Amino acid sequence: MISLNVNQKTYQVDVDPNMPLLWVIRDIIGLTGTKYGCGVAQCGACTVHLNGEAVRSCVTKVSRAEGQKIVTIEGLSANNDHPVQRAWQEIDVPQCGYCHSGQIMSAAVLLRENPNPTDQDIDEAMSGNICRCGTYLRIRKAIHIAAEMQKTKSNTGQTKNSVSPVKI
Amino acid sequence: MKLHSEIKSHNYLPGKTMIVLTLVFSMIALTSSMKYKSDFHMSDTADGVKKDSIESVKAFMKVYEVLMSPRCMNCHPAGDAPLQGDDNHVHTMNVVRGPDGTGLYAAKCSNCHQPTNVPGLHTPPGNPKWQLPPANMKMVFQGKSPRQLALQIMNYNLNGHRNKAQLLEHSKDTLVKVAWNMGEGRTPPPMSYSAFVNVWNEWINKGGYAPKQ
Ligand code: FES
Ligand code: FES
Secondary structure (H helix, E strand, O other): OEEEEEOOEEEEEOOOOOOEHHHHHHHHHOOOOOOOOOOOOOOOOOEEEEOOEEEEOOOOEHHHHOOOEEEOHHHOOOOOOOHHHHHHHHOOOOOOOOOHHHHHHHHHHHHHHOOOOOHHHHHHHHOOOOOOOOOHHHHHHHHHHHHHHHHHHHHHHHHHHOOOOOOO | OHHHHHHHHHHHHHHHHHHHHHHHHHHHHHHHHHHHHHOHHHOOOOOOOOOOHHHHHHHHHHHHHHHOOHHHHOOOOOOOOOEEOOOOEEOHHHOOOOOOOOEEOOEEHHHHOOOOOOOOOOOOOOOOOOOOOOOOOOOOOOOOOHHHHHHHHHOOOOOOOOOHHHHHHHOOOHHHHHHHOOOOOOOOOOOOHHHHHHHHHHHHHOOOOOOOO
16 A cells, blocks of 8 residues: 555555556546656656645656655646636646646646746746647746736735835 | 174074974964865775775776766856757757756746656756756856866865765766656667666775876
8 A cells, every 4th residue: 555645635546666657546546637648758848846846747756755745737726716726727728638737737846946937948848848829929928927816825824924124 | 792692693593493393383283274175985895895096997987977967067067158959059948057956936947947857849848856067066067078077076075065975976976867867859878877877886995096087
């Protein structure tokens, strides 16, 4: 038995420790939002968060994920309202949609680590996520929109909690 | 008046000489301490191994063949993107070094490179600490002549701050060893791992000399 924490739920799975995490997530646990594209870490469709990093679940053995924190597209936000998800909806980024759970999981890591990414930062973060429908321009635009949404949210927070510095 | 100035200059000269001498001595001391820092491993012999510039250089030329093989050079590129394949092409997916060498954002090395190899052709080779050298110490191999590479490895300020013992130890690092176990379809370096360790040690222990070119 291998114990997995997926989207804050614990699962006990009876599988070969060498089984790819993607297989476990889709076929054993039944969360099918994460997609299979290539199986060899070339496309990014299978991206999930492992302790906050955008790993490729098709080449990640389930044993690497044992006892670690896994988040899939289904668990990224409580109401599909992560800024990246809202931005994606706002300008209808997907074409066929197959690559987008991976795209969104990668974009979420980018925005966590760089809240104000340039086009170059976006290229460096996202080039490993392939889109056969070629939605790259909308992906880039949506990431900029998500960055703005994130800022507005945190600005509000800051105003609430901030104390004006006293100048002597 | 004349006498006064003579006396004055007589008294004045030794003081000036002293200052100049002090300056010269401290410069010599400073230069030699800097030299010692960068050429640390040239200054002694280990385990009774005698320094021998000819043998040392000969050993380095074999070390060089290994370091310039794709399995080593691909992660010591001249640019900020790693290389791939036996033809040293730039890594697909536009991945970059990042400040600490482990990649950036959603494109970190260990997102694809697992602790062990993934079976099959064209799958990512594995190691628990897969990475490039960090941005502040790039340790470039690509494009370096034997002389340039030897001098770089011998230089404490360019080699990841490794002293002689640490350099010798470095050949046992799993990230060095992995070159001989990189999964299907990747040609290993041109000699066995143990032969590499031997020439690496011989080069350093015999003085760490750099070839003329
Ligand atoms: S399915 Fe994992 S990267 Fe393509
Ligand atoms: S939207 Fe079709 S693959 Fe990206």
